[in-house]
Amino acid sequence: MKKKINDISTLIGNDHAAYISFLPLESFDWLRAGFSTRIGGDGSGMFDGLNLGFGRGDSDETVWKNWRSLGDLAGFDPGCIVFPNQQHTTELRAVDERDRSGGTPPNLSFPIDGQITMSRDTVLISYGADCPSIYLIDPEHHAVGMCHSGWKGTLNSISEKAVRLMTDTYGTDPARTCAFIGPSICMDNYEVGIDVAGPFIEKHGIDVTADSAVVKAGKREGKYQLDLWEANRRNLIAAGLDEGNIHISGLCTFGLEELFYSHRRTGTARGAMAGFIVIRK
Numbered sequence: 290m291k292k293k294i295n296d297i298s299t300l301i302g303n304d305h306a307a308y309i310s311f312l313p314l315e316s317f318d319w320l321r322a323g324f325s326t327r328i329g330g331d332g333s334g335m336f337d338g339l340n341l342g343f344g345r346g347d348s349d350e351t352v353w354k355n356w357r358s359l360g361d362l363a364g365f366d367p368g369c370i371v372f373p374n375q376q377h378t379t380e381l382r383a384v385d386e387r388d389r390s391g392g393t394p395p396n397l398s399f400p401i402d403g404q405i406t407m408s409r410d411t412v413l414i415s416y417g418a419d420c421p422s423i424y425l426i427d428p429e430h431h432a433v434g435m436c437h438s439g440w441k442g443t444l445n446s447i448s449e450k451a452v453r454l455m456t457d458t459y460g461t462d463p464a465r466t467c468a469f470i471g472p473s474i475c476m477d478n479y480e481v482g483i484d485v486a487g488p489f490i491e492k493h494g495i496d497v498t499a500d501s502a503v504v505k506a507g508k509r510e511g512k513y514q515l516d517l518w519e520a521n522r523r524n525l526i527a528a529g530l531d532e533g534n535i536h537i538s539g540l541c542t543f544g545l546e547e548l549f550y551s552h553r554r555t556g557t558a559r560g561a562m563a564g565f566i567v568i569r570k
Contacts, residue, residue, distance in 0.1 A: 290302040290303060290307065294309065294540065294548075295538075295539055295540070296312075297311055297312040297313060297536065297538070297539075298310070298311055298312075298538055298539070298540060299311075299312075300326070300328075300548070301323075301362070301363075302326075302328055302329060302362065303329070303362060304329065305329045305330070305358035305361075305362070306325070306328070306329040306330065306339050306355070306358040306359045306361075306362045307325075307326045307328035307329050307339070307362075308323040308324060308325045308326060308359060308362065308363055308565075309323055309324045309325075309326060309472065309538075309540070309548075310322075310323045311323070311324075311469060311471075311536070311538060313467065313469055313536040314424060314426070314469055314566075317426055317428065317467075319431055319568060319569055320426065320433070320566060320567070320568060320569065321363060321364050321365055321565075321566070321567050321569055322424060322469075322564075322565060322566040322567070323363055323564070323565060324417075324422065324471050324472050324538070324562065324563070324564045324565075325339055325341055325359055325562045325563050325564075325565070326338075326339060326548045326549060326562065327339055327340075327548065327549060327550050327560060327562065328548065329355075329358060330355045330358065330560075331351050331354050331355060331358075332347055332351060332355065332560055335555075335558040335559060335560075336351075336559075336560045337560075338550070338560055339355050339358070339359065339560070339562075340352060340355060340550075340560025340561060341355055341356060341359070341416070341560070341561050341562060341563045342416060342560060342561025343372075343394050343395060344394075345557075345560070345561060347560065349394050353367065353392070356370070359565075363565065364569075365410070365412050365565065365567045366410065366412070367390075367392065367412075368389065368390060368391050368392040369386075369389045369390075369410050369411055369412045369567070370389065370390050370412040370414055370565075371384045371388045371389055371390065371404060371406075371411060371412065371413060371414075372390055372395030372414065373401040373402060373403075373404060373414070373415065373416070373437065374395070374399060374400050374401050375400070375401070375402050375415075375416055375437045376400035376402065377402065377437075377439050377441040377442055378400045378401075378402050378441075378442070378447075379402065379403070379442060379445045379446070379447040379450055380399075380400050380401050380402055380403070381401070381402070381403040381404065381405070381436075381447070381450060381451055381454050382401055382403075382404055382405075383404075383405050383406065383454065383458050384404050384405070384406050384408070384411065384413070385406060385407075385408035385411060386408050386410070386411055388411070389411060389412075402436060402437045402438075402442055402447060403415075403423075403434065403435065403436035403437065403442075403447055403448075403450070403451045403454075404434065404435055405425070405432065405433065405434040405435075405451060405454055405455050405458065405459070406432065406433060406434075406568070407430065407431065407432045407433075407459055407568070408568070409568045409569065409570050410567060410568070410569070410570060411567065411568070412565055412566070412567040413433060413434070413435040413565065413566050413567070414435065414563045414564065414565045414566075415435045415436060415437045415471075415563060415564045416437065416561050416562070416563050417437065417471065417472070417473060417542070417561075417562055417563065417564060418542060418549070418550045418551055418552045418559060418560075418561055418562055419439075419473055419474040419479075419542050419543060419551055419552045419553050420437055420438060420439035420440075420442075420473055420474075420517075421437075421438045421439075421443070421470050421471055421472075421473035421517050421518065421521055422435065422436070422437060422438070422470075422471035422472075422473070422563075422564030423435070423436040423437075423438050423447075423448045423451070423468060423469070423470055423471070423521060423525075424468065424469040424471065424564065424566055425448070425451060425452060425455065425466060425467075425468055426466065426467040426468075426469075426566075427455060427459060427461040427462075427465070427466055428465060428466075428467065429461070429462060429465055430459045430460060430461060431568060432455055432458075432459040432461060433566050433567075433568060434451045434452075434454075434455055435564060435565075435566055436448050436451050438517070438521055439517075440481070440485055440515065440517065443517050443520045443521055443524065444488050444489060444492065444520075446524045446527070446528075447524075448468070448521055448524050448525055448528065449524045449525065449527050449528040452466060452525070452528035452529065452530070453528065463528050463529030463530050464529055464530070464531055465534075466529075466530055466534065467530075467534045467535075467536075468525045468530055468534065468535045468536070469535075469536045469537075469538070470518050470521050470522065470535070470536070470537045470538060471538050471540075471564045472538050472540035472541070472542050472545075472549060472562075473517060473518070473541070473542055474517070474541060474542055474543045474551070474553055475516075475518070475541035475543070475544065476505070476514050476515065476516035476517075476518070476519070477514060477541075478541055478543040478544055478553065479514060479515045479516075479517065479543075479553070480507055480508065480509070480512050480513070480514060481507075481512070481513050481514075481515045482511070482512060482513070483511070483513070485513075485515065486504050486513035486515060489503055489504050489515060489520060490504050493520075493523070497513065502516065502519055503515070503516050503519050503520050503523070504516070518537050522535050522537065542562075549562060550562055
């Protein structure tokens with residue numbers, strides 16, 4: 290199966306798994322990268338589909354089987370994944386082959402929401418079911434990064450901090466770095482209260498109107514619509530990236546129910562998806 294979703298996104302799949310490949314990431318022939326969907330898999334009930342999340346109630350055996358199906362399709366070894374323990378922090382780390390799971394359930398002993406590497410075949414992932422996954426590519430040093438950037442991570446600029454860590458660790462030049470903002474909830478479907486909207490309004494100096502950027506007036510009285518895509522784009526520009534090197538998938542996890550799980554749509558009664566990136570040998 291190969292189906293175009295939008296101008297930069299293609300659904301690739303078989304009877305066991307499906308993921309989305311993105312044109313801006315395909316241009317780097319030394320990478321494999323994509324974002325999983327709910328299509329395929331061996332989950333049942335609330336986990337029906339390609340659930341990749343451990344510790345949610347699905348058996349570890351089923352989750353590993355789903356990871357193997359995705360890895361076989363996308364061309365990576367699930368035993369080489371370095372699992373993050375996502376807690377909506379801005380904690381980051383540089384990893385290599387010593388940090389791989391080796392095919393055992395992840396040790397989630399401390400919070401990590403972003404990882405970077407230069408290690409070939411080491412797979413970075415970012416779980417998401419409405420929160421953006423941010424892919425970072427250094428084409429000069431063949432280094433990559435992956436961040437989980439929900440509203441807290443976005444407010445606190447995790448992607449900007451990840452770019453800085455790549456610069457400090459690998460000598461990455463932000464001006465030459467490419468970034469991709471993966472599937473997540475879109476502005477029109479992301480209603481928030483003033484407790485969430487307020488800090489963004491202050492951070493970006495927004496005069497809230499019906500069509501203002503990052504935060505706009507909500508569809509209901511006292512509510513707001515938050516644009517995590519634009520907020521992350523601004524964070525990446527602040528990190529020194531060229532605007533032309535920042536790409537957005539344009540795929541809404543809430544709206545595209547046939548493709549994605551969504552926390553906003555079903556709460557915790559769902560599986561988990563993941564963005565992935567790996568440097569090929």
